[in-house]
Amino acid sequence: MRDRKRMRLVVVGHGPAAHRLIETLDGRGFDGTVTVFGEEPRPAYDRVALTSYLSGKSVEDLTYPVPDRVTLRTGVRVTAIDRANRTVTTDAGDSEPYDVLVLATGSAPFVPPVPGRDLPGCFVYRTIDDLDAIRDASRDARAGVVIGGGLLGLEAADALRGLGLDTHIIEMSGWLMPRQVDEGGGSVLRGHIEGLGLTIHTGAGVRSIEAGPDGRVTSLVKPDGEAIEAQVVVFSAGIRPRDELARDCGLEVGERGGIVVDEGMRTSDEHIYAIGECALAGGMVYGLVGPCNTQAEVAAERILDGSAAFTGADMSTKLKLMGVEVAQFGAMSGALDVTYMDPVGGVYKRLFISDDATTLLGGICVGDASPYNALRPFVGKPLPGAPSDLLFAGAGKASVDLPDDAQVCSCNNVTKGRICAAIADKGLTDVQGIKDCTRAGTTCGSCVPMLKQILVKSGVDVGKALCEHFPHSRAELFDIVNVRGITTFSQLIAEHGTGRGCDICKPAVASILASLGRGHILDGEQAALQDTNDQFLANIQKNGTYSVVPRIPGGEITPDKLIVIGEVAREFGLYTKITGAQRIDLLGARVEQLPAIWRRLVDAGFESGHAYGKALRTVKSCVGSTWCRYGVQDSVGLAIALELRYRGLRSPHKLKSAVSGCARECAEARSKDFGIIATEQGWNLYVGGNGGFKPRHADLLASDLSTDDLVRTIDRFLMFYIRTADRLQRTAAWLENLDGGLDYLREVIMEDSLGICAELDAQMERHVSTYVDEWRATIEDPDKLRRFVSFVNAPGVPDPSISFETERDQIKPVLIPLEVTRT
Amino acid sequence: MTILDETPALAGHWTPVCSYTDLLPERGAAVLVGDRQVAVFRTFDGALYALGNLDPFSGAYVMSRGIVGTRNGEPTVASPMHKQVFSLVTGVCADDPGVAVPTYPIRVTDGTVEVSVV
Numbered sequence: 001m002r003d004r005k006r007m008r009l010v011v012v013g014h015g016p017a018a019h020r021l022i023e024t025l026d027g028r029g030f031d032g033t034v035t036v037f038g039e040e041p042r043p044a045y046d047r048v049a050l051t052s053y054l055s056g057k058s059v060e061d062l063t064y065p066v067p068d069r070v071t072l073r074t075g076v077r078v079t080a081i082d083r084a085n086r087t088v089t090t091d092a093g094d095s096e097p098y099d100v101l102v103l104a105t106g107s108a109p110f111v112p113p114v115p116g117r118d119l120p121g122c123f124v125y126r127t128i129d130d131l132d133a134i135r136d137a138s139r140d141a142r143a144g145v146v147i148g149g150g151l152l153g154l155e156a157a158d159a160l161r162g163l164g165l166d167t168h169i170i171e172m173s174g175w176l177m178p179r180q181v182d183e184g185g186g187s188v189l190r191g192h193i194e195g196l197g198l199t200i201h202t203g204a205g206v207r208s209i210e211a212g213p214d215g216r217v218t219s220l221v222k223p224d225g226e227a228i229e230a231q232v233v234v235f236s237a238g239i240r241p242r243d244e245l246a247r248d249c250g251l252e253v254g255e256r257g258g259i260v261v262d263e264g265m266r267t268s269d270e271h272i273y274a275i276g277e278c279a280l281a282g283g284m285v286y287g288l289v290g291p292c293n294t295q296a297e298v299a300a301e302r303i304l305d306g307s308a309a310f311t312g313a314d315m316s317t318k319l320k321l322m323g324v325e326v327a328q329f330g331a332m333s334g335a336l337d338v339t340y341m342d343p344v345g346g347v348y349k350r351l352f353i354s355d356d357a358t359t360l361l362g363g364i365c366v367g368d369a370s371p372y373n374a375l376r377p378f379v380g381k382p383l384p385g386a387p388s389d390l391l392f393a394g395a396g397k398a399s400v401d402l403p404d405d406a407q408v409c410s411c412n413n414v415t416k417g418r419i420c421a422a423i424a425d426k427g428l429t430d431v432q433g434i435k436d437c438t439r440a441g442t443t444c445g446s447c448v449p450m451l452k453q454i455l456v457k458s459g460v461d462v463g464k465a466l467c468e469h470f471p472h473s474r475a476e477l478f479d480i481v482n483v484r485g486i487t488t489f490s491q492l493i494a495e496h497g498t499g500r501g502c503d504i505c506k507p508a509v510a511s512i513l514a515s516l517g518r519g520h521i522l523d524g525e526q527a528a529l530q531d532t533n534d535q536f537l538a539n540i541q542k543n544g545t546y547s548v549v550p551r552i553p554g555g556e557i558t559p560d561k562l563i564v565i566g567e568v569a570r571e572f573g574l575y576t577k578i579t580g581a582q583r584i585d586l587l588g589a590r591v592e593q594l595p596a597i598w599r600r601l602v603d604a605g606f607e608s609g610h611a612y613g614k615a616l617r618t619v620k621s622c623v624g625s626t627w628c629r630y631g632v633q634d635s636v637g638l639a640i641a642l643e644l645r646y647r648g649l650r651s652p653h654k655l656k657s658a659v660s661g662c663a664r665e666c667a668e669a670r671s672k673d674f675g676i677i678a679t680e681q682g683w684n685l686y687v688g689g690n691g692g693f694k695p696r697h698a699d700l701l702a703s704d705l706s707t708d709d710l711v712r713t714i715d716r717f718l719m720f721y722i723r724t725a726d727r728l729q730r731t732a733a734w735l736e737n738l739d740g741g742l743d744y745l746r747e748v749i750m751e752d753s754l755g756i757c758a759e760l761d762a763q764m765e766r767h768v769s770t771y772v773d774e775w776r777a778t779i780e781d782p783d784k785l786r787r788f789v790s791f792v793n794a795p796g797v798p799d800p801s802i803s804f805e806t807e808r809d810q811i812k813p814v815l816i817p818l819e820v821t822r823t
Numbered sequence: 824m825t826i827l828d829e830t831p832a833l834a835g836h837w838t839p840v841c842s843y844t845d846l847l848p849e850r851g852a853a854v855l856v857g858d859r860q861v862a863v864f865r866t867f868d869g870a871l872y873a874l875g876n877l878d879p880f881s882g883a884y885v886m887s888r889g890i891v892g893t894r895n896g897e898p899t900v901a902s903p904m905h906k907q908v909f910s911l912v913t914g915v916c917a918d919d920p921g922v923a924v925p926t927y928p929i930r931v932t933d934g935t936v937e938v939s940v941v
Contacts, residue, residue, distance in 0.1 A: 816882045
């Protein structure tokens with residue numbers, strides 16, 4: 001048995017496979033030292049999502065976290081391996097000893113030997129640096145050519161199109177994506193891509209790349225002599241394993257490249273493993289994330305003395321390219337086939353079946369990949385239905401009868417059996433639980449709808465019911481209240497629920513009533529629905545006192561108003577603190593003090609900041625173009641306008657926002673539910689971000705919007721969220737669970753695919769025009785004021801249990817020693 | 824006004840605390856009886872309940888500010904601090920039956936709510 005305490009593990013290369021290896025080791029308690037050398041200047045990042053870097057994702061968004069105990073040396077290349085002494089040498093001039101070495105050097109794009117391939121303006125498409133260079137070159141370019149019409153080539157072409165270039169694709173074979181689709185599928189795919197304005201040359205090669213007088217690329221010449229104008233050329237003609245280190249130290253490599261490994265991912269040297277695109281496993285080099293991740297996990301297991309094996313992988317793919325769904329699973333030929341082709345609608349589906357017409361062998365889909373999830377697990381198994389029905393099976397209709405060994409998540413190689421076992425053993429009740437336990441659904445996410453179905457099939461109530469009083473989800477209750485014009489909780493529960501409600505459904509219904517503008521939250525019986533914070537329009541603190549947060553729109557405040565806040569705090573003996581949302585919190589107020597505090601604040605022009613409500617909190621801002629020498633737009637002015645527009649809007653959870661006046665992003669807008677960043681042309685709108693327990697950066701929803709378009713888009717985003725989210729679901733979780741994700745959200749609120757935008761607009765208009773300050777409405781109403789006493793039989797007496805001591809010149813609660821009486 | 828609830832066997836000295844109409848349906852209110860804090864509740868059907876106002880989990884006197892409802896038909900209040908649910912009838916915590924708050928007899932006499940704190 002190896003002594004793991006002192007094991008020194010060295011990893012060469014820091015890409016997705018290396019990341020998965022060290023993450024797996026970290027999660028399984030590996031206690032040796034780990035040193036990782038990465039040749040790129042940054043830690044490993046998600047290459048599958050590489051293209052999103054050009055459409056607004058930051059390097060940080062794509063970067064994988066590095067476990068604390070790993071020593072990562074970026075920008076350092078390993079130049080030699082000394083197998084006899086078990087050390088590696090680096091280009092930094094030092095060497096590092098190892099007990100176990102893992103090669104995860106990846107691959108290099110293959111650049112065919114075409115004259116002119118090294119000219120300025122020629123690129124490959126693999127790293128963030130490559131993308132930066134392509135983006136820079138595209139600024140002054142008019143047209144671009146991608147050499148290679150495979151999966152990655154189409155990604156690159158989409159990127160060039162997004163950069164505004166007139167884009168051509170050159171593919172050697174007779175149709176696009178020859179590894180994933182057949183000729184029929186290729187022709188339908190071609191129709192889609194040409195419809196987007198790209199020009200496709202199939203069955204074509206490259207004779208030369210020509211330069212202009214400045215030495216930069218100006219055109220590309222095909223073998224037939226046709227010249228295509230291009231200032232940018234991207235090579236995407238396949239990959240070659242980076243096996244040079246292995247070759248130089250005498251490890252066995254394949255005839256056509258790749259480091260030969262056994263089932264345990266071990267090379268011809270027992271101390272050296274190879275994983276990912278540099279490895280030749282069973283005679284194959286795997287270039288997809290799923291198999292590479294599996295290889296990394298197998299190597300990790302073996303390093304921990306386990307016995308896992310890599311015996312090949314399912315190469316099925318389902319993806320969406322330029323808005324077109326493409327899927328391929330199992331074999332790409334068979335004795336029999338059933339084909340559906342609709343060139344008008346741009347849909348092609350073909351299933352391959354064994355000669356006795358009983359067994360599914362594989363399939364190809366273009367334009368509609370919905371049969372993929374349902375059918376892929378049946379490859380090699382009896383057909384689950386009539387082939388013509390299967391071609392039109394919606395995602396998962398057949399999944400209820402999946403066999404246990406069917407692979408549900410191909411990115412992480414998770415079977416249905418393993419998911420069902422996790423549900424049963426760990427008592428999982430939601431998709432997040434499955435993700436945490438099995439990793440299924442955490443990479444591309446396409447199997448998430450199936451995870452939901454497996455939960456349901458496993459007898460898990462997926463939690464649609466809000467609580468024991470309503471069998472409905474929050475979204476369903478919203479529709480019921482909206483459509484039926486219900487104005488009270490009593491009516492709703494009498495007609496649609498049972499019992500008299502609880503601390504879950506009452507505030508949820510109160511929030512729905514408030515979102516739909518059904519009166520002041522303390523009017524009539526609505527008062528009894530509110531959580532204590534909404535009941536007292538202030539935030540309860542641990543000793544039963546409350547905190548008061550006046551609204552300071554955009555964080556802009558006059559000296560006079562600042563002085564009033566200071567005077568109020570001094571007069572009522574309150575503790576003051578600046579909040580994270582550019583406001584001032586006044587803490588330690590007893591219930592009977594609240595109306596007097598508000599009266600002072602309201603008289604000075606303040607209103608409720610809704611810090612207590614599931615509502616808009618603040619729209620934070622940087623100083624913007626008015627003062628800042630870098631600002632390009634008036635971020636403060638926009639923040640104030642947005643805060644005044646959405647103030648008081650009740651929602652399933654709190655809403656935070658921010659506006660930054662330039663790309664430096666001082667207002668941290670991308671950590672908000674809706675964040676706005678100024679551009680030279682207008683505003684970029686990001687949605688679905690939050691800090692908190694599980695931080696998430698917001699996604700770019702739309703770019704360069706005018707102020708009017710921006711406001712309309714936010715109106716609809718908020719109202720659609722309010723209408724459809726679960727109780728206490730922030731926009732981040734809502735967006736992640738939204739079937740169809742960001743694309744679907746765009747279709748609904750920017751293209752009105754559901755035909756509901758007019759209604760969303762009207763609901764927001766009603767909110768804006770009927771807004772009243774809740775504090776003012778309360779202090780002007782004697783009935784409401786009567787509730788603000790510590791004791792109903794002794795209105796003037798303060799609660800004797802509340803007392804304070806002094807810390808750093810301010811009050812601090814004194815807590816009662818707690819004795820929980822257990823019977 | 825009729826007497827809604829009376830538990831004479833347990834009742835010692837009855838203290839008038841407020842008018843019945845001071846209490847809103849499905850809301851609580853805190854009352855001071857001597858130096859003891861009592862949370863009184865009026866439920867949807869008009870019935871009254873009295874519990875100790877101290878939340879045994881947080882140590883704050885806040886039970887009267889919880890949300891009133893039902894669990895399996897039994898009237899309840901949820902602590903506003905950390906949402907543990909207590910039976911208004913027995914004072915026992917439904918989420919942690921080893922914990923309970925005291926209950927007190929409560930009645931209405933001529934429109935006045937009275938509690939008995941022995």
